[in-house]
Amino acid sequence: xxxxxxxxxxxxxxxxxxDDGSERLRRRIAAPRGDYAKTLAAVADLVHDIERxxxxxxxxxxxxxxxxxxxxxxxxNANSTWLIGRPxxxxxxxxxxxxxxxxxxxxxxxxS
Numbered sequence: 085x086x087x088x089x090x091x092x093x094x095x096x097x098x099x100x101x102x103d104d105g106s107e108r109l110r111r112r113i114a115a116p117r118g119d120y121a122k123t124l125a126a127v128a129d130l131v132h133d134i135e136r137x138x139x140x141x142x143x144x145x146x147x148x149x150x151x152x153x154x155x156x157x158x159x160x161n162a163n164s165t166w167l168i169g170r171p172x173x174x175x176x177x178x179x180x181x182x183x184x185x186x187x188x189x190x191x192x193x194x195x196s
Contacts (some may be wrong), residue, residue, distance in 0.1 A: 085142035087134055089127055090189060093117065093149060093164040100129045100138050108138055118166050128179040146179060147189035148172065 085110065090097040096115050100108040113130060116122035127146070134166050150162025152173050157166040177184045 085138065087142040087144045089130065089144065089146040090192075091115070091123070091127060091148050091164070092189070096123075096126055096134050097132060098134050100134050100142060110132055115164070117164075120166050120170050123166065124165075124172075124175055124179060127176060131180060135144055141182075143185075144182065145185040145187070146176065148186055149189050151188050152186055152196040154186055 085103065086101045088099045088101065092115055094115055094117070095112055097112045098111070099110045102108050111130060111134060113126060116126055128132050131144055148159065148162065148167070149164045150159050150167060152158070153160045156169055157173055159172050160169075162168050173184070173186055
């Protein structure tokens with residue numbers, strides 16, 4: 085199973101996709117605007133809730149409103165300003181205890 089997270093400024097959406105590409109579950113929660121620690125916790129909780137409801141763990145990918153600087157590993161150019169300068173690519177995998185893939189949300193939309 086794969087879990088996709090759309091991390092936005094007003095909402096965080098999650099979807100679980102089965103190996104055959106079918107949608108298993110979709111969930112949406114409010115984003116804790118302005119609070120990095122609460123945003124991390126909200127994403128981790130959403131992933132764990134999806135996995136609990138499905139009864140399986142999955143790989144995780146996150147579309148973010150900005151990009152991760154290759155030079156520093158920190159978020160830059162995000163309209164969700166509380167993410168700027170934060171090590172999301174370090175913090176979220178540590179919370180979830182697994183690798184997490186990140187991409188710019190607009191690029192994710194274009195690919196979809």
